[in-house]
Every structure is written in structure tokens, then in C-alpha cells.
């Protein structure tokens with residue numbers, strides 16, 4: 331199957347999976363019992379039918395006929411009940427296990443370092459949490475228990491055949507290797523075909539996902555025709571891969587049916603001969619029972635390949651999911667300091683950091699921000715400005731040096747406590763597909779609608795939000811695409827403001843917005859930075875000029891620190907930057 335699974339059946343992996351059924355032990359044993367009952371009831375039917383034909387009907391015994399018919403009804407009822415319980419509870423167990431594993435997986439993902447997400451594909455993680463989970467569930471609902479039930483059924487059916495008429499049983503067993511061989515060939519072919527189908531489905535998924543995400547580019551560059559041609563090709567491959575599985579099914583099942591029929595013919599013929607030879611006189615009932623028993627033996631055999639496939643696919647999925655669960659990439663949260671309030675002094679002391687091991691991005695950054703001060707960070711693209719704010723709230727761990735808040739190493743704070751004092755407004759604002767109110771309060775029950783409205787009035791965005799249909803209850807839909815980038819940033823300002831942080835980190839948007847939004851943003855910026863330590867990656871001259879200190883960065887180093895006036899006077903990097911970037915803005 332896949333190189334990930336290694337061997338055909340991984341006992342260690344299976345044991346680990348079964349361990350997840352521990353909270354549902356009673357159901358687990360209940361399903362196992364239903365499987366046993368199912369196989370027993372299944373073989374009881376042919377036995378009773380044989381007795382009805384050979385004893386009651388032939389012997390014209392009405393009393394016995396009535397008893398046997400009632401017994402038959404009871405058996406059928408038992409069969410229906412055990413089938414029902416088996417189906418329902420095997421699925422219930424599967425769904426319960428995947429719910430638990432999925433919750434564990436998501437919890438694990440919530441604790442991962444940003445580095446983990448930098449190196450993982452979104453599509454892969456979504457597949458692990460959704461499609462792979464379904465496959466794991468199928469191990470229980472369609473794989474493991476069904477195989478056990480089928481094997482039991484086959485075993486009991488074979489035993490009953492020998493018991494009823496061992497000579498006829500031998501004929502059936504003689505055909506078994508032929509069916510087994512055909513099944514094996516079929517299984518192998520289907521495995522290859524299904525691997526192909528899965529690869530094509532995955533191609534389809536990523537193609538559609540990417541084109542929908544990048545639809546703007548597709549349409550801007552008028553690539554519609556080329557893309558639809560490419561899509562046709564992928565679809566064609568997908569169709570052909572599916573047809574291969576249909577073809578194998580179309581060959582295998584009729585062949586299996588023919589072998590079954592030939593076996594039946596042999597049974598009838600040999601049974602008849604036995605009757606003629608006087609070896610047995612209950613040939614009618616025996617042949618009837620054998621017809622049913624053969625079906626009980628051959629039908630599961632034909633389907634067992636499919637079930638093994640389900641089991642194996644589930645195991646591969648489980649292996650992948652467990653790999654994520656075993657990943658040691660969680661953020662260290664070993665600090666114990668929890669503070670209900672902080673002043674907001676920040677120190678970076680000779681901080682060195684790189685996203686990749688051998689590629690340092692910050693080369694010894696040192697600066698201090700006193701509580702209540704606003705500092706602006708400026709510099710060329712790729713200089714390391716965003717990296718600084720990524721480090722303050724411990725999205726990434728530094729290689730060396732020290733970052734402290736109120737004189738305490740950020741690592742010594744409890745992570746949740748540290749982050750509760752820092753609000754971050756990024757350029758690319760992320761909004762959940764939810765109401766504006768929920769996007770602002772982030773579902774913190776302590777922040778009610780009246781607090782949100784008061785805060786919105788304070789930073790001057792109440793009017794804009796109220797003008798939206800439904801106001802604060804307006805649903806911004808996926809990723810907030812219903813709003814402009816300026817509007818999204820205003821909502822992010824409000825989100826930061828209501829949490830009343832001691833430290834505010836703001837990455838000003840570079841994209842230009844209309845004058846009205848610009849004014850709103852400027853006013854909101856002034857208001858939210860007031861009275862709290864603020865670190866602003868500044869792109870607006872207004873913000874830079876008002877800052878208590880400007881940190882000028884170039885290629886991962888701080889090249890200058892000072893106020894706007896001081897730095898202009900100095901005539902260095904900042905004054906060049908000012909002339910190149912901001913002078914025009916000022917003149918305008």
C-alpha cells in the first residue's frame with residue numbers, strides 16, 4: 331500500500347488504536363458479542379430449514395412443522411436484532427474513537443509552535459483532521475469487526491457443512507483454493523487501482539483548492555481556458571483510474587458467481603448420486619442447507635479483500651495521525667509567573683534569531699522601551715521588523731540573548747499570562763467567519779456588547795460598524811472577505827482595544843486605503859496607543875513622527891535609534907529613508 335504503513339498489518343499501531351476504545355469497553359464487547367451471535371444465527375437458518383424439509387414436511391408432522399417455523403422466526407428475529415446492534419454500535423464505536431482522536435489532534439495542533447505550521451502544508455493538516463479520521467473510523471465500522479464477524483461466520487458454516495454431510499463439504503472445500511486465489515488476485519489489482527484513484531482524488535483536490543484561492547490571478551491573467559483544459563486532463567485521469575476499479579469488479583464478481591454456481595451444481599449432482607446409492611435419504615434438505623451455507627462461506631470470502639483494504643487504509647491513516655500526535659513541537663510553557671497587571675517595560679538584549687537553523691535573521695538586537703512609550707520600527711522590506719514582534723509574544727524561540735517584560739524573561743511567564751497582556755494587530759487581519767461582535771470579543775464572555783460599543787465609540791469606529799447591515803451582528807463570512815482591508819484593520823484595532831492590553835503591537839498596513847478610512851485608522855491608532863507601551867511597525871509618517879523613539883533596521887540589525895528630529899539631524903540611514911519614502915507624503 332503506502333510506504334508509510336511498512337508492513338501489511340502493524341500490531342503495535344493496532345494496539346494503540348484499540349486502546350482508544352478503552353472508555354467504551356462495554357460497547358466494544360457488545361459489538362464482539364453481536365458478531366458471534368450474528369454468525370450463530372446465520373448458520374441456524376439453514377439447519378432449521380433442513381429439518382423443516384427433511385423431518386416435518388417429508389414426515390408430514392404438522393406439530394413439528396409449527397415448532398420449527400416458530401423457532402425459525404425467533405432465529406430470524408435474533409439475526410435482525412444482532413445485525414442491527416452490530417451495525418449501529420460498530421459505527422458508534424468508530425465515530426466515538428474518531429471524535430476523541432480528532433479532539434486530541436486539534437488540541438495538539440493548537441499548542442504547536444509557529445515553526446511547525448511554517449513547515450506544514452495546510453491541505454495535509456486538513457486531510458489529517460478530516461478525511462484520515464474518517465478512514466480510522468472505518469476500521470471499526472467496516473474493517474476489523476466485520477472481518478472478525480465474517481471469519482466466524484465462515485468457520486461456523488464450514489463446521490456445520492462437515493457435520494451435515496462431510497462428503498459434500500469436501501466438494502465445497504475443494505473449490506475454496508480457486509476462490510481464494512481469485513480473491514487474492516482481485517485484492518492485489520484493486521490495491522493498485524485504489525492507490526491510483528486516491529492519487530487522482532488528491533490531485534483534483536489540490537487543483538480545485540488552489541484555483542479557487544487564486545481565482546483573481548486566474549481571471550486577471552485570463553487563464554480560464556488553460557486552467558479548464560488542465561482540469562479536463564486531471565478529470566480524465568481520475569475517470570480512468572475509477573474505471574479500472576469498476577473493470578476489476580466487473581470481472582471478479584461474475585467469475586466468483588460462476589464458481590459458486592458450479593459448486594452448487596456439483597453439490598446437487600453428488601447429493602443426488604448419494605441418494606441413488608442409498609448413502610443418504612435426506613438429500614433435499616441437505617442440498618437446500620448447502621445452498622445457503624455455501625453463500626455464507628463464499629460471500630464474505632469475496633468481500634473480505636475489500637474489508638482488508640479498508641482496514642489497511644485505516645491503519646495508514648492512523649499512522650499518519652499518530653505521527654502528528656507524537657510530534658514534539660509544542661511551545662515550551664514552563665514559566666510560572668502570572669501577573670494580573672504589568673507596567674509594560676520591554677527590553678531586547680543582544681537577541682539573535684533565525685527561522686531556519688543555519689540562517690540568522692536578527693543579528694544581536696538590543697533596545698529598551700519604557701512603559702507607556704510608543705516606538706516605531708522602520709526599515710526596508712525583509713529587514714526583520716515583523717520578526718521582532720513575532721518574538722515578543724513567543725511565536726518563535728530566540729537563539730540567544732534576552733527578551734524581558736517588566737524585567738522578567740518572557741520565558742518565565744506563563745505563556746497565557748504573557749500573551750494576555752500583549753495585543754497584536756497585524757497587517758493582514760484575520761477574521762473568523764462569524765459576527766463582528768464575536769470577532770471583536772473573541773468569544774470572551776467578559777466582553778459584552780455594551781463594552782464593545784463603548785470601545786468602538788472611543789476609538790471612532792462605531793459609526794462605520796453601525797452602518798453595516800445588522801451592525802455588530804453582521805457576519806463577515808469566511809476570512810472577512812465581505813469587508814475592505816481598511817475596515818478589517820479597524821475591527822482588529824477594536825479587538826485589541828477591548829482586551830485592554832498593557833502592550834500593543836501594531837503592524838501598520840502598507841496598502842493604501844481611502845481618505846475616510848485613513849482618517850479613521852489614524853484616529854484609532856492614536857487612541858489605542860495612548861497610555862500603553864506600543865511597538866509599531868510604522869509605514870505612515872504621522873505615526874513615525876509621533877513616536878517617542880524610532881528604531882531603524884537594516885538586514886537584521888538596528889542601525890539607528892532616536893526621535894524623528896534627532897535622526898533627521900544625523901543625516902544617516904533614516905534621513906535617506908525619509909527622503910526616499912516619506913517626503914512626498916509630507917509634501918502631499
Ligand SMILES: Nc1ncnc2c1ncn2[C@@H]1O[C@H](COP(=O)(O)OP(=O)(O)OP(=O)(O)O)[C@@H](O)[C@H]1O
Nearest residue numbers: 448685686691709710711712713714715716717718
Ligand atoms: N516564517 C518564516 N520562515 C522563514 N523565514 C522567514 C519567515 N518569516 C520571515 N522570514 C525571513 O526573515 C527575514 C525578515 O523578515 P521580516 O518579515 O521580519 O521582515 P520585515 O522587515 O518585517 O519585512 P516587511 O516589511 O516586508 O514585512 C526575511 O529574510 C524573511 O524572508
